[in-house]
Amino acid sequence: MVKKEVYILSGFLGSGKTTLLKHVLQALKDENKKPAVLMNELGSVSIDSDAVEEDTSMRELLDGCICCTISDKLEAQLQDLLVNEQFDVLIIETTGAAHPVEVVDSILSPLFADRFEFKGIITVVDGKQWKERSQFSPSVLHLMREQIRHAQFIIANKMDLLTEMEQGMFIYELQQLNNRAKVYMTNYAKVSMKDIFSAAPEIEMEGYDKASIGKHLSLQAVVYTFKGEIDGEEFEEWVRKQPDTIYRMKGYIPLKGKKYPAMFQYSYGMPLFMQADMKYKTNFVIIGEELSKSDILQSLQAIDHIQKK
């Protein structure tokens, strides 16, 4: 089955994400590719959905930020799109207050490992907002930096509102934060999408045991598929031993004595087990920075007790 390409549009409130979305949709149509859009708004009413024409499949996640309150709903929406809609490329526009890595995390969910091909995060930065960033709180500043840091493509937008000197400074500062991303200077987010579409996919998840996020992304994903049974205590011990550069783990763990594999969630130090009510594939995804893939796979193999017949 051909995997569907996924792009995440990120960027702080008002930076120009919806403006960019319109260009992206037009460019996809010009290439005869059918887009689908998933939009997330903090409020309970969507304001931007008018940007999407009626012939494009769209789902909306309202009243919450993808990253915290409704990540389960996001997965349900992704399932719904896969089952009910025909499309080639999925664009996820996140709320300006979202951390993009949390969204990548859902795309990399074990549920979708063989359906989606993650192509990258496109972050829009408002040059004027950036210039005046000292007015923002430390946590907002942190979020803006994170959105820039994790992008594969940076749209340095609203250049019309900056002098040439300021533009130079802006690009320099963006590159200080992320020198791996491609940076485009734009007015009204007008960028050649051909360049972005033709870039290599960021994460390949073929064969489940092989997942590498592209050379220029600091995040990595490792995927393991359990083949035998897992002892709960051994697994907890394994989790405790992992480095704190692991931000996220998620998957279905075939615990000894349980009918179905249990759903395991871990984010920023907090582990959580949930009973599943059906048999999911026992894929387990680990996302972080500076991970040793071989150590992770070997240590998981060591607690994966495959029954000998």
Ligand SMILES: Nc1nc2c(ncn2[C@@H]2O[C@H](COP(=O)(O)OP(=O)(O)OP(=O)(O)O)[C@@H](O)[C@H]2O)c(=O)[nH]1
């Ligand atoms: N001057 C100027 N205005 C721009 C530019 N790009 C976008 N805008 C305007 O900035 C405003 C916000 O743009 P949007 O595309 O709605 O931004 P957004 O990131 O989707 O906003 P949220 O959904 O609130 O996060 C709109 O009024 C745009 O017309 C630009 O390059 N220059």
